[in-house]
Amino acid sequence: MKLFISFLCLITKLTPAFASESFNYSVRVPAEPNLSCTEQSQKVASRLIAATAAKLVAPPTCLESLYKEGLNSFILRSIKFQYTWTTSVPNGRFYRAEYSSSTLGGEPSGEEGLYVSYQTCLNDLSSRQLEYTQHTGLQVISSGCYPATMGEQFALRIEGFGQPKAHLLMLRLFSSIGKSSDLIDQIALVLKQANATPVAKLEEGILYYSATELFSQDVELNNLANENECLLQKTTLEKFYKKNDSAYGPSSCVSFTVLGQVFFALRGIGVGNIDLMSNDYKDEDYFSFNECFKVANEKNAKAPSETSYFCRMTDRPVGTSYQNESYRLVEMTFIQ
Numbered sequence: 001m002k003l004f005i006s007f008l009c010l011i012t013k014l015t016p017a018f019a020s021e022s023f024n025y026s027v028r029v030p031a032e033p034n035l036s037c038t039e040q041s042q043k044v045a046s047r048l049i050a051a052t053a054a055k056l057v058a059p060p061t062c063l064e065s066l067y068k069e070g071l072n073s074f075i076l077r078s079i080k081f082q083y084t085w086t087t088s089v090p091n092g093r094f095y096r097a098e099y100s101s102s103t104l105g106g107e108p109s110g111e112e113g114l115y116v117s118y119q120t121c122l123n124d125l126s127s128r129q130l131e132y133t134q135h136t137g138l139q140v141i142s143s144g145c146y147p148a149t150m151g152e153q154f155a156l157r158i159e160g161f162g163q164p165k166a167h168l169l170m171l172r173l174f175s176s177i178g179k180s181s182d183l184i185d186q187i188a189l190v191l192k193q194a195n196a197t198p199v200a201k202l203e204e205g206i207l208y209y210s211a212t213e214l215f216s217q218d219v220e221l222n223n224l225a226n227e228n229e230c231l232l233q234k235t236t237l238e239k240f241y242k243k244n245d246s247a248y249g250p251s252s253c254v255s256f257t258v259l260g261q262v263f264f265a266l267r268g269i270g271v272g273n274i275d276l277m278s279n280d281y282k283d284e285d286y287f288s289f290n291e292c293f294k295v296a297n298e299k300n301a302k303a304p305s306e307t308s309y310f311c312r313m314t315d316r317p318v319g320t321s322y323q324n325e326s327y328r329l330v331e332m333t334f335i336q
Contacts, residue, residue: 022057022084027159029144030122031075037062041079047141048083051161052090057082069118079142092161094141097132097168099124100148100155101202106213108170113153114200114207121145121154128156131199135209136164166197171216171271172205186249186269187218193247194271217246217270219278221330223313224264227253229289233310236300237268240308244334246272266310274334285314285326292327299329306334 025048032040041060048054060081067074102112115121122145129140138160145154173187181201188198188206196210208214219237224230230253241248248270255264270276286292292311299309310330 022082024080024082026078026080027142027144028076028078028146029142030125031064031077037064037077040077041081044079044142045081045083047139048161051139051141052083052092053086054083054090055086057084067118072119074118074122090161092163094159094161095136095138095164095167096157096159097136098155098157099128099168099200099207101153101170101204102148102150103170103172106169108155108168108207111149112151113148113155114202115145115154115156118145118154121156124156129158131209132158132160132168135166135168135197136160136162138162138164166209166211167213168199168207168209169213170202170205170207171214173216173218183269187271190247190249190269190271196271212273214271214273215275217241217248217268217272217276217334219251219266219268219270219276219332221266221310221312222263224253224266225289225313225325227255227264229293229311230264230266232293233266236296236308236310237266240332241268241270243305244272244274246270246334272334274336277333277335279331279333281329281331285328286311287326289327292329296329308332 027044029040029044031037032043035043041062045056045060049056058081060079063078065076065078067076098108099114100108100112101114102109115124125143125145129143132138132140141159141161143156143158145156148155171187171191173184184201184206188201191198191206191208191214194210194214196208196214198206198208200207221230221233234251234253237251238248248268251266251268253264254267255262257263286295289311296309296311303309310332311327312330313325314328
């Protein structure tokens with residue numbers, strides 16, 4: 001795997017002022033069948049020229065190497081060339097989509113791979129290229145598979161040039177009471193409601209294309225003593241989502257067990273353009289759910305649309321009895 005640690009595009013200067021300045025393009029890609037190394041390098045260069053109105057300073061160079069994976073061998077080609085702008089700096093930029101399971105600022109970063117082998121990544125390359133063009137509106141200049149910087153898996157990278165209509169992003173799922181394929185499927189449906197297109201389901205979240213980054217607005221109101229305490233607050237949560245123009249799915253009451261005791265959690269699945277924060281009111285506790293719920297309803301009647309109040313039992317250290325438990329208000333707020 002050390003043989004091809006990088007698949008990269010290097011631009012030596014980001015904002016050229018004159019057409020005479022030259023720039024380097026360097027990429028490592030899988031060999032295309034029926035094309036020589038020289039022919040494939042010319043093909044990559046012609047794609048960049050078509051996308052950017054650039055011109056080559058010198059003919060592209062191409063070097064071949066061999067990567068072995070089990071009983072299989074794959075030819076890789078390192079393509080390099082220099083180019084310059086023909087007139088002025090084009091309106092656009094290089095846009096790279098990383099199909100991986102790690103994120104940096106909402107976009108997949110390539111640190112953790114999405115594919116268990118180079119072969120499985122390579123098998124997915126053609127369909128991902130079509131997907132990239134469909135959602136971004138950009139033509140593919142180069143694409144390939146490369147080893148993630150962490151672990152033994154592979155990530156898939158596609159690069160074009162211009163103003164993408166949508167970006168490849170990742171919505172991470174944070175759950176303290178477990179994740180399931182059903183939960184991931186529900187989030188995928190909610191993403192579609194928000195005009196996003198899910199393209200890969202992961203253990204920790206979902207890769208999707210969208211014109212804007214979407215934030216997870218999932219709610220897990222834990223430490224409810226029984227299902228009725230959950231059911232009484234479902235309507236409040238769904239109204240809260242609706243008032244803030246969030247895309248959301250049906251809320252549910254989920255049971256879980258701690259030290260042999262069964263508790264419930266109110267789970268809501270939502271996504272939107274703003275973040276959702278939760279904060280416990282720790283200054284005052286209530287002796288019963290009904291007392292807390294009455295106060296929450298009074299506050300909700302006066303609260304602005306971006307804020308809502310709920311009730312749950314206070315946290316206790318592991319091993320502590322939950323008998324005669326007190327309740328606490330939880331304030332949830334959408335923030336820009």
